[in-house]
Amino acid sequence: MENILQEIGLENYVYLSALLFCVGAFGVLYRRNAIVMFMSIEIMLNAVNLLLVAFSTYHQDAQGQVFVFFSMAVAAAEVAVGLAILVAVYRNLTNIDIDNLKNLKG
Amino acid sequence: MDTNLALLLLFAPFAGFLFNVFFGKKLSRNAAGTLGTVAVAVSFGVTLSFFLQVVNTGEPIMVNLFEWMRLANFSVDFGFQLDQLSLLWLMFVTGIGTLIHMYSISYMHDDENIHKFFAYLNLFVFFMITLVMGSNLLIMFIGWEGVGLCSYLLIGFWYKNQEYNDAAKKAFIMNRIGDLGFLIGIFIIGYLFHSLDYVQIKTAIDNGWTLDPTWLSIAALCLFIGACGKSAQIPLYTWLPDAMAGPTPVSALIHAATMVTAGIFMITRMNFLFNLTPDVQSIIAIVGAVTALVAASIGLVQNDIKKVLAYSTVSQLGLMFLALGLGVYEIAVFHVITHAFFKACLFLGSGSVIHALHGEQDMRNMGGLRKVMKITFATFLISTLAISGLPPFSGFFSKDEILMTAYHQNPVLWVIGSVASIMTAFYMFRLLYLTFYKDFRGTEEQKHHLHESPSLITIPLIVLAILALVGGAISLPGNSWLNHYLAPIMAKPAHHHELDSTTYMLMGIAVAGALVGIGIAYFKYIKNGAVPAPDGKQTGIVKVLYNKYYVDEIYMAIIVKPIYAIGSFFKNITEAAISGFIYGLGWVANMLSAEGKTIQNGSVGFYLFVFVAGICSIIGYIFLVK
Numbered sequence: 001m002e003n004i005l006q007e008i009g010l011e012n013y014v015y016l017s018a019l020l021f022c023v024g025a026f027g028v029l030y031r032r033n034a035i036v037m038f039m040s041i042e043i044m045l046n047a048v049n050l051l052l053v054a055f056s057t058y059h060q061d062a063q064g065q066v067f068v069f070f071s072m073a074v075a076a077a078e079v080a081v082g083l084a085i086l087v088a089v090y091r092n093l094t095n096i097d098i099d100n101l102k103n104l105k106g
Numbered sequence: 107m108d109t110n111l112a113l114l115l116l117f118a119p120f121a122g123f124l125f126n127v128f129f130g131k132k133l134s135r136n137a138a139g140t141l142g143t144v145a146v147a148v149s150f151g152v153t154l155s156f157f158l159q160v161v162n163t164g165e166p167i168m169v170n171l172f173e174w175m176r177l178a179n180f181s182v183d184f185g186f187q188l189d190q191l192s193l194l195w196l197m198f199v200t201g202i203g204t205l206i207h208m209y210s211i212s213y214m215h216d217d218e219n220i221h222k223f224f225a226y227l228n229l230f231v232f233f234m235i236t237l238v239m240g241s242n243l244l245i246m247f248i249g250w251e252g253v254g255l256c257s258y259l260l261i262g263f264w265y266k267n268q269e270y271n272d273a274a275k276k277a278f279i280m281n282r283i284g285d286l287g288f289l290i291g292i293f294i295i296g297y298l299f300h301s302l303d304y305v306q307i308k309t310a311i312d313n314g315w316t317l318d319p320t321w322l323s324i325a326a327l328c329l330f331i332g333a334c335g336k337s338a339q340i341p342l343y344t345w346l347p348d349a350m351a352g353p354t355p356v357s358a359l360i361h362a363a364t365m366v367t368a369g370i371f372m373i374t375r376m377n378f379l380f381n382l383t384p385d386v387q388s389i390i391a392i393v394g395a396v397t398a399l400v401a402a403s404i405g406l407v408q409n410d411i412k413k414v415l416a417y418s419t420v421s422q423l424g425l426m427f428l429a430l431g432l433g434v435y436e437i438a439v440f441h442v443i444t445h446a447f448f449k450a451c452l453f454l455g456s457g458s459v460i461h462a463l464h465g466e467q468d469m470r471n472m473g474g475l476r477k478v479m480k481i482t483f484a485t486f487l488i489s490t491l492a493i494s495g496l497p498p499f500s501g502f503f504s505k506d507e508i509l510m511t512a513y514h515q516n517p518v519l520w521v522i523g524s525v526a527s528i529m530t531a532f533y534m535f536r537l538l539y540l541t542f543y544k545d546f547r548g549t550e551e552q553k554h555h556l557h558e559s560p561s562l563i564t565i566p567l568i569v570l571a572i573l574a575l576v577g578g579a580i581s582l583p584g585n586s587w588l589n590h591y592l593a594p595i596m597a598k599p600a601h602h603h604e605l606d607s608t609t610y611m612l613m614g615i616a617v618a619g620a621l622v623g624i625g626i627a628y629f630k631y632i633k634n635g636a637v638p639a640p641d642g643k644q645t646g647i648v649k650v651l652y653n654k655y656y657v658d659e660i661y662m663a664i665i666v667k668p669i670y671a672i673g674s675f676f677k678n679i680t681e682a683a684i685s686g687f688i689y690g691l692g693w694v695a696n697m698l699s700a701e702g703k704t705i706q707n708g709s710v711g712f713y714l715f716v717f718v719a720g721i722c723s724i725i726g727y728i729f730l731v732k
Contacts, residue, residue: 025718028714028718029711029714029715029718032711098710098711099709099710099711101708101710102707102708102709102710103708104708
């Protein structure tokens with residue numbers, strides 16, 4: 001099998017990616033729990049990663065896939081920092097509802 | 107070899123300055139002073155060796171260090187020209203400079219900032235050497251500005267007294283007016299000759315370049331304005347009497363012997379240029395003669411011992427400018443040298459008196475000092491006789507030469523100069539009688555502490571008095587070593603006076619005039635024992651003279667006040683228009699931000715919503731509208 005895109009067309013990946021992105025975006029907008037928001041952001045990120053991989057295969061070019069590895073590494077680092085912040089917030093407020101973060105405003 | 111020696115000559119005082127600035131506080135008082143003195147003495151030693159070399163060979167020493175700047179067909183080199191004129195000047199700048207440094211060790215001994223004093227003094231000598239040694243007008247300008255700066259620093263040396271600071275500022279500002287003239291003159295010369303180098307300008311003139319006489323006259327006039335500022339001529343002379351606020355050694359070195367002669371040096375340096383502009387020469391002669399007379403007349407009634415000497419300096423500088431205007435540069439130089447000797451001696455002598463009286467400068471509170479201060483008195487007497495123009499003292503020869511030339515060229519100027527000389531004899535003996543004769547008029551406590559000054563002060567006095575006595579020998583009438591020595595740098599041969607009956611008659615008149623002045627002083631202050639009236643009690647002409655013809659007040663009314671008025675007028679405009687506009691901008695920004703800042707409410711959810719909405723609208727714009 002030369003190319004997986006012959007089994008499932010490229011447009012399907014685009015639709016899935018768009019759908020995932022919208023799910024993530026709405027998750028960020030509607031949920032107030034910081035961890036859930038974090039997960040939503042990860043979903044958005046992975047939607048983009050999926051799209052990158054799909055197009056990389058379509059163009060027969062490995063660069064897109066390499067780029068995704070970098071993007072995942074950065075995302076992992078970002079999650080580590082973000083979760084550390086959330087732990088700190090939780091220790092102070094005993095919850096992680098982002099509405100309570102209003103207090104941080106100067 | 108010559109290059110290194112020339113650099114040593116220049117930078118020895120500068121090294122002294124740097125050392126005293128950075129490490130002077132750690133040194134003992136005497137060490138700081140000794141260091142400064144040695145630095146200048148080194149320069150004097152090098153100058154002496156150069157001087158002897160040039161006297162023997164007659165060849166100027168040219169040192170070219172590097173090309174300073176180049177613009178199209180115009181270039182300026184950084185080099186030194188050690189010829190007859192500059193070495194003569196360096197001889198007395200560094201020579202008298204060394205003596206005055208030595209004197210200052212003792213005079214400034216109790217001052218808390220003595221290291222700073224010597225640092226400034228060394229810096230001054232450095233800039234003065236730069237001024238004299240440079241091979242073109244731009245290097246001279248560096249020195250010219252530098253000595254002005256040092257003069258400012260030293261006049262305001264006792265900076266805790268606001269009056270002294272004002273005097274320093276006055277000197278600086280008046281000098282700036284002259285400096286501007288000088289700078290414009292330099293620009294015009296650069297434009298006319300495509301060079302600022304003395305030798306090149308001289309060559310151009312000798313080769314008969316066709317030059318626009320109008321521009322040439324303007325250039326010469328601008329240079330003369332510069333000289334007026336530095337050498338205290340009408341109308342820019344009022345700073346010099348006020349400059350007496352500085353410590354007395356400063357007055358002796360800067361405001362009598364060296365810096366104020368820079369204008370004369372510059373005009374002598376450019377004599378080939380001034381010879382081409384007879385109109386400017388007659389202006390110089392008239393300004394010089396009038397300055398000599400006006401300053402001498404003010405000097406008649408001053409009571410501050412240093413003020414008298416200051417006006418006498420202005421007056422003597424006026425005589426030098428008279429000589430320059432008459433085209434006899436070598437005689438002006440001769441008078442510069444003799445004047446440097448006797449005026450430095452007079453200032454240092456007055457410093458010795460002030461020192462003995464713990465800062466008293468008013469002659470009405472002096473008197474009778476000849477009994478306690480024998481050396482100071484003897485040296486002061488010699489210098490006073492010299493400045494009064496009595497033979498065989500040095501001042502007689504130089505002053506007489508000037509007046510004789512004036513007599514042959516323009517009898518009116520001769521009359522003015524002679525009257526100024528009679529006045530000089532009068533006020534100098536008035537000073538001598540009031541200070542050293544009769545009985546002491548100060549307080550009992552001062553009387554108790556009267557003493558002769560220590561040898562560090564008296565040795566320079568003795569040396570200078572000897573020079574004031576015999577200095578005339580360098581240019582005796584009929585057989586002038588100086589004229590011969592300076593011949594290579596003069597564009598036209600020195601004027602030679604025949605020793606005929608007219609000459610002897612003029613000498614006789616000059617001596618008789620001086621004796622008349624001395625006689626009047628004798629009858630008034632010794633026979634009648636008169637003491638000048640207290641402040642505010644003067645009447646008539648004395649009052650006008652005592653208040654210096656109200657020149658300061660006139661300048662205040664016609665120059666300073668209008669400038670203030672213009673300033674405040676424009677200040678109002680800037681306040682209303684420019685500041686108003688800026689304030690308006692601030693107000694608008696403030697109003698907008700008062701509304702805008704409510705958007706930043708701290709709710710993360712709201713931020714995210716705006717964020718996503720923003721992205722959506724950008725994407726929408728890109729895909730739908732474009």
